Amino acid sequence: MPDTLYTTLDSPIGPLLLAGDGVRLSRLGFPTGKGAVTPRPDWRRDDDAFPEVRAQLGAYFDGRSTRFDLALDPRGTPFQLRVWEALTAIPPGETISYGELARRIGRPNASRAVGAANGANPLPVIVPCHRVIGAGGALTGFGGGIATKRWLLALERGERLETGQLALL
Incomplete structure (x- = not known):
């Protein structure tokens, strides 16, 4: 399994944690509350990861877009x-x-x-x-x-x- 990479993105709702393989996003975490996500010890920080996620979230928070077209990798049943x-x-x-x-x-x-x-x-x-x-x-x-x-x-x-x-x- 490839490394899990993570970075944070400053947003109007607080810093968001982005995690996945660097292109495909598998986690987006809030800074506090029950949706808070902290990096696991085996994750590696890479602030160059997820450029498209950063761009599309930026457009969303700026009110320029309400749709996302991203490579996602959610894990669930x-x-x-x-x-x-x-x-x-x-x-x-x-x-x-x-x-x-x-x-x-x-x-x-x-x-x-x-x-x-x-x-x-x-x-x-x-x-x-x-x-x-x-x-x-x-x-x-x-x-x-x-x-x-x-x-x-x-x-x-x-x-x-x-x-x-x-x-x-």
């Missing part, structure tokens, strides 16, 4: 991979419930399992798990925190937010 693929079909700035996501993958009674798969998403932001909300419309758990989820949705809806506004959400 077949069910998780199916859920993560379905997440990419949710239009930017729109939200759906866990139940709706379960229906979309043909498993209408699996909203809890869909929620667990959503929470295990190794590539948040790029695989937009922040677009899934509770049945009543409430913003629910997110690895980067609810304020980050709210900020990402506002960004996708074209609301221009300053970096400091994240703390106010």
Whole structure:
């Protein structure tokens, strides 16, 4: 198995950890919260890794793009991979419930399992798990925190937010 390379990317939602083989991204981690990812001892830092990921995330955070076309290598069960693929079909700035996501993958009674798969998403932001909300419309758990989820949705809806506004959400 090739080395896992990692680097960090400064972003309006804090420094993001990027990890994978240097081209294909397998992890994107938040700096804090349940989605925090820290480099493992066997990972090797390479600040030249993931140039295309950096460019596309930069365009996203600048409000110039809401779509990603990247080489990704998420690791999960077949069910998780199916859920993560379905997440990419949710239009930017729109939200759906866990139940709706379960229906979309043909498993209408699996909203809890869909929620667990959503929470295990190794590539948040790029695989937009922040677009899934509770049945009543409430913003629910997110690895980067609810304020980050709210900020990402506002960004996708074209609301221009300053970096400091994240703390106010």
